[in-house]
Amino acid sequence: MxxxxxxxxxxxxxxxxxxxxxxxxxxxxxxxxxxxxxxxxxxxxxxxxxxxxxxxxxxxxxxxxxxxxxxxxxxxxxxxxxxxxxxxxxxxxxxxxxxxxxxxxxxxxKFLEREFRKNPLYSLFLADRYHFKSIYKESSKLVLDKFPEYKRNEIFSQLSLYTRNCLIKKYTSYTDSLAKLANVDFTSGYLHCDECNKQSEHDLKINQEFIERSKQVQILPLPLPPTPPSGTRKILFNSIGYKTCDNQFMTFQLPRKFKKHFGVFEPLECKKHKKDPKFYLYIELGE
Ligand SMILES: [Zn+2]
Ligand SMILES: [Zn+2]
Missing domain, CATH: 3.30.710.10 (Potassium Channel Kv1.1; Chain A)
Structure with missing residues (x-):
């Protein structure tokens, strides 16, 4: 030659x-x-x-x-x-x-850190292969938020078995929790603030509000796709009112109940200091 x-x-x-x-x-x-x-x-x-x-x-x-x-x-x-x-x-x-x-x-x-939002599944694939921990976690947030769609993508089958399993497990657990959302007693264990003089009425009002919100995110009857994780969290975390006890409920009780039912959600690192960031599910790279 x-x-x-x-x-x-x-x-x-x-x-x-x-x-x-x-x-x-x-x-x-x-x-x-x-x-x-x-x-x-x-x-x-x-x-x-x-x-x-x-x-x-x-x-x-x-x-x-x-x-x-x-x-x-x-x-x-x-x-x-x-x-x-x-x-x-x-x-x-x-x-x-x-x-x-x-x-x-x-x-x-650095390129992936800057650009992963434009191509989350491919970024996750590369982060998986080259062990970029932070990009792995960040891109998994966006992948899990549109998981039914990304799962059908050809690149999904090229992810490591570990990553595919983690994603499927995480998302399945999310949809299971979504299906059981109506069972959550949002006010149980809540200590109303001192100014709240009608505690059982307030409980009732809050519970009714969350029954409505649960219906919104469950979009019954199925078929799929389910509400994205970030959408569910956003609907549930809308303000319930402007009284001191409403604020106290939103700040202390709801995050506790939400985490217990759905697990930990986080914003994107690059958005976490912005006002009202979206919160996402995520997975992390094992050692
Ligand atoms: Zn390694
Ligand atoms: Zn109250």
């Missing part, structure tokens, strides 16, 4: 030759070595074969794509610019994990 010089990364003063497929990249040991721990070790420890023509070492990357290598060099080299995007991120991650290119791994992680 005849080899050609790469049009972008073939530098006359380069001191190492990479051969990928049928393409030659003549690049600089110090730049590649700074980017990749593995190549750095290779340059300092090993004695690669000398090419006849230029007397510079030659490294062949077998089974790699020349386009991926070119893009990666363009990301690393200061004279060219290729940003990470949804199309190239999987290849960037795969390559930079294999050759220990930490700065690219970090760029890819």
């Amino acid at each position: 005849s080899q050609q010089n790469n049009q972008i990364h073939y530098y006359i003063d380069g001191d190492v030759l990479f051969i990928v497929e049928d393409t030659k990249f003549r690049v600089h040991k110090n730049i590649i070595g700074l980017a990749s721990k593995m190549f750095n070790d290779m340059f300092t420890c090993a004695t690669p074969t000398q090419s006849d023509s230029d007397n510079i070492p030659e490294v062949e990357l077998e089974g790699e794509s020349s386009k991926t290598f070119e893009n990666l060099l363009s990301h690393i080299y200061p004279n060219t610019f290729i940003d990470i995007n949804w199309v190239n991120i999987a290849e960037f991650l795969r390559f930079s994990e294999k050759y220990i290119i930490d700065s690219v791994l970090l760029s890819a992680m």
Whole structure:
């Protein structure tokens, strides 16, 4: 197979030759070595074969794509610019994990932190594969919120068995709790505030309100899809009134009852200091 010089990364003063497929990249040991721990070790420890023509070492990357290598060099080299995007991120991650290119791994992680809301299932898939804990948790919030839809997506079957099981278990537990919502006694154990002089009337009023809200989120009769977790929480946490005891109920009693019935919900990290953030179910990456 005849080899050609790469049009972008073939530098006359380069001191190492990479051969990928049928393409030659003549690049600089110090730049590649700074980017990749593995190549750095290779340059300092090993004695690669000398090419006849230029007397510079030659490294062949077998089974790699020349386009991926070119893009990666363009990301690393200061004279060219290729940003990470949804199309190239999987290849960037795969390559930079294999050759220990930490700065690219970090760029890819930053990209996902910024963009995961536009592509939650794919972000979860990548976070799952490369053990990005925080992106894993954040993207799982959005995936669980539209789980029936995401479950039908092709990418869902590419998630690890662990992650698929966690998602299914979490969502099933949610729909079970949703179906049993009418059984929750929202006022049991509630200590009304001192100003509340008609406690049993207040209990009754609150209970009636929550019977109405339960009907709203259950959308009976089925069929599915059920109300998304964030929607259920939002409906249940609407204000019930402006009296002191109403506020006290919303601040102390309802969160306790909700957590006991549905488990822990959290806002997105990037939204948690905003006013009235949405709250979501989530799963976390095991060790
Ligand atoms: Zn791991
Ligand atoms: Zn009261």
